[in-house]
Structure formats: C-alpha cells, structure tokens
Amino acid sequence: MSARKAATDEAAPQRDAGGPDAAPPGVLRVDLDALARNYRKLRALAGAAECAAVVKADAYGLGLGPVAERLARAGCRRFFVATLREGVALRRLLADVPISVLEGPAAGAEPRFVDFGLTPVLNTVAQVEGWVRAGGGPAALHLDTGMARLGLGAAEVEELAGRRELLRALRLDCIMTHLACADEPGHALNARQLEIFDTLRRRLPAARTSIANSAGVLLGGAYLGDLVRPGIALYGGNPRGTGPSPVEPVATLEGRILQLRDVTAATTVGYGATHRAEPPSRLAVLGVGYADGYPRCLGNRAQAAYRGLRVPVVGRVSMDLLCVDVSAVARGEISVGDYVELFGPTVALDEIAASAGTLAYEILTGLGARLERRYTGRE
Numbered sequence: 001m002s003a004r005k006a007a008t009d010e011a012a013p014q015r016d017a018g019g020p021d022a023a024p025p026g027v028l029r030v031d032l033d034a035l036a037r038n039y040r041k042l043r044a045l046a047g048a049a050e051c052a053a054v055v056k057a058d059a060y061g062l063g064l065g066p067v068a069e070r071l072a073r074a075g076c077r078r079f080f081v082a083t084l085r086e087g088v089a090l091r092r093l094l095a096d097v098p099i100s101v102l103e104g105p106a107a108g109a110e111p112r113f114v115d116f117g118l119t120p121v122l123n124t125v126a127q128v129e130g131w132v133r134a135g136g137g138p139a140a141l142h143l144d145t146g147m148a149r150l151g152l153g154a155a156e157v158e159e160l161a162g163r164r165e166l167l168r169a170l171r172l173d174c175i176m177t178h179l180a181c182a183d184e185p186g187h188a189l190n191a192r193q194l195e196i197f198d199t200l201r202r203r204l205p206a207a208r209t210s211i212a213n214s215a216g217v218l219l220g221g222a223y224l225g226d227l228v229r230p231g232i233a234l235y236g237g238n239p240r241g242t243g244p245s246p247v248e249p250v251a252t253l254e255g256r257i258l259q260l261r262d263v264t265a266a267t268t269v270g271y272g273a274t275h276r277a278e279p280p281s282r283l284a285v286l287g288v289g290y291a292d293g294y295p296r297c298l299g300n301r302a303q304a305a306y307r308g309l310r311v312p313v314v315g316r317v318s319m320d321l322l323c324v325d326v327s328a329v330a331r332g333e334i335s336v337g338d339y340v341e342l343f344g345p346t347v348a349l350d351e352i353a354a355s356a357g358t359l360a361y362e363i364l365t366g367l368g369a370r371l372e373r374r375y376t377g378r379e
C-alpha cells in the first residue's frame with residue numbers, strides 16, 4: 001500500500017471498504033500542478049491586487065485539503081469559504097492564513113469565529129454590531145450593489161455611516177462587493193455596480209477593496225481593486241463559459257469499462273429504450289452514473305473520449321452506469337478495466353456543462369462522494 005502510494009501519488013480512498021479499491025468504477029483525477037499554474041496565471045492577471053482563492057463547497061467539489069494545501073504552497077495567502085463550518089475545516093488544515101467567511105456570523109456564532117481566527121464578511125448592520133460586541137478582530141464589509149443577495153444596501157450603508165462609535169470600534173480590513181454580470185464584459189451593470197460601490201464606500205472609513213471573482217479578474221482595470229477572489233478559474237472552468245479559456249483543465253472525470261458488448265443483432269440501450277444500436281458496433285458500459293454527478297440529461301447528448309478519441313454517450317444515463325459507443329476504437333485497443341474520459345483534456349468541462357444546460361460550477365460541485373479522488377502534484 002505504501003509502495004503503491006509512493007509510486008502513484010494517489011490519495012487513499014475515502015471509504016473504509018477494506019483498503020484501497022484497485023479498480024474504482026469512477027475516478028476524479030485532480031491535477032494540483034495545473035491548479036497551481038492557474039493560480040499563478042490569475043495572480044499575474046490581477047497585477048498589483050492580492051489574489052485570494054475561493055475554496056467553498058469542498059473547493060468546488062475537488063477536495064478542500066489537497067486543494068488548499070497546494071494553493072498555499074503556490075503562494076496563496078488568503079482564502080474565502082462560504083460557511084463557518086467550512087472555515088473551521090480549513091483552519092484545521094492551514095493554521096496561519098487569513099480565512100474569510102462569506103456568510104458572516106449568525107447571532108451568537110461570533111465566539112466561534114474568534115476561537116478559530118476566522119475573518120467574517122459582515123453583511124448587515126446587525127452583524128457589524130454583533131462582531132464589535134464580541135470584540136472580534138479584522139472583518140470585511142460586504143456592500144450589495146446589484147445582486148440583492150448578501151451585503152448592505154444603500155440605506156444600511158447610510159445607517160452605518162451615522163454610527164461613528166460603531167465604525168471606530170470596527171477593524172475594517174476590506175470593503176467588498178460582488179458583480180452580477182462579470183461574465184458578460186459588455187453588460188452595462190458592471191460599470192453601474194462599480195459606480196455604486198465607489199459612491200457607497202466613500203461614506204465609510206477607507207479600506208482595501210475587493211470586487212472581482214474569476215470573470216471579474218478578466219475584466220481587469222478598476223474591477224481588480226486591491227484584492228481579487230477567483231474560484232472557478234482556479235479549478236479549470238472558463239470564467240466566461242465559452243471562447244478561449246485563460247486557464248487549463250484541472251479535473252478529469254473517468255469511468256471504468258465494466259463490460260464491452262459487441263452488437264451482433266440490433267438492440268436498444270438503457271432505460272426507456274431511447275437508443276438503438278445496430279450491428280456491427282461495440283458498446284462500453286462505464287461505472288459512472290447520475291449518482292456520481294454525471295447529469296442524467298446527457299444521455300444521447302454528450303460525448304466522452306477514449307485515449308483522445310471522441311465517442312458518443314448512448315442511451316439514458318442510469319444511477320451507476322452509462323453507455324458509450326466505442327465502435328470507432330480499433331478492436332485490440334480497448335479492454336474491460338480501461339478508463340474512459342467523461343470530461344477532462346479532450347471533452348472540456350465547459351462543453352459538458354453547456355450540453356447539460358448548466359455551468360461548470362454545478363457540474364464540479366455536484367460530483368459525488370462515491371468517486372475516488374486521485375491527486376497528482378501533491379509533493
């Protein structure tokens with residue numbers, strides 16, 4: 001086991017099923033070196049701004065521990081998570097880095113933020129009051145400028161601006177906002193949000209600014225502020241969804257061939273008999289299904305790849321299985337036990353997401369716990 005680990009640099013499987021699975025039906029490969037290169041690329045694009053990393057939702061499904069540790073080694077010095085629980089989990093992995101928690105402290109939760117050295121993102125006047133009352137350290141203040149999601153709106157900024165003593169007691173590390181349409185560079189709301197942000201923050205004490213997610217980093221210029229907060233681009237998602245990507249793929253989803261089936265008489269494939277395979281052809285049954293986060297709607301719609309050759313997904317996707325037509329692969333070149341790429345270097349994550357009518361974000365964060373996550377570039 002230790003020799004195998006040293007040779008392949010793989011993570012131990014999460015489940016306790018009597019040791020590592022030599023032939024897991026579904027594998028998620030995570031290239032941590034590519035992650036580090038994407039981080040450096042974004043940091044270069046951010047110019048003088050500090051480049052944090054957003055690692056919420058288990059680092060977008062790729063595994064918080066290996067991802068955060070690799071990013072820290074690549075020079076990342078600030079992390080964002082969504083929830084207190086995620087912040088505590090990250091603090092246990094990284095003792096020293098600032099960790100910002102986007103949801104801010106619920107009333108009564110402030111001592112936990114203090115205990116774990118977490119920096120809250122304060123989203124309401126009440127959260128500011130609670131944080132100051134708890135004697136908390138540095139905090140970020142979130143202004144809502146057009147998302148109507150978290151953050152103080154204009155009226156609350158005005159209220160806070162009038163609370164001189166409260167503001168004096170607040171250690172304001174950063175004032176931030178979040179763009180609604182950063183992935184559409186021409187959208188008028190981008191400039192409008194920047195304008196509202198500048199107007200609102202002038203009512204408050206001076207602090208560092210943070211505006212940009214991944215797509216915001218690509219907008220550049222004034223959108224960079226002092227601190228950028230990319231997430232999806234680190235993990236290989238194209239921030240604009242289409243067009244040339246500024247980052248490289250990090251995650252590869254693979255399904256093991258459980259069975260190869262020569263079609264010698266016409267047959268239907270899968271539930272609902274939605275595909276008809278005609279002889280002569282060849283089908284490969286893979287051990288990945290919608291329970292692993294491969295969308296059911298991709299049946300008869302998406303492509304997969306075998307050693308760089310594209311092959312179609314045929315029939316409906318089942319819970320644990322799906323079928324690809326591998327007639328195009330030469331007979332001697334494919335065997336049971338081989339792995340077929342469901343997305344990765346050949347079939348882009350963003351292509352799969354678009355075929356499923358969603359985003360790379362939803363595909364990655366929906367990847368199932370049953371997949372074995374294997375990491376390269378850990379050391």
Ligand SMILES: *Cc1c(COP(=O)(O)O)cnc(C)c1O
Nearest residue numbers: 054178213214215229230231232
């Ligand atoms: C999730 C999130 C980010 C990261 O967004 P990406 O589009 O993944 O780069 C940045 N800021 C906030 C407030 C977020 O919620």
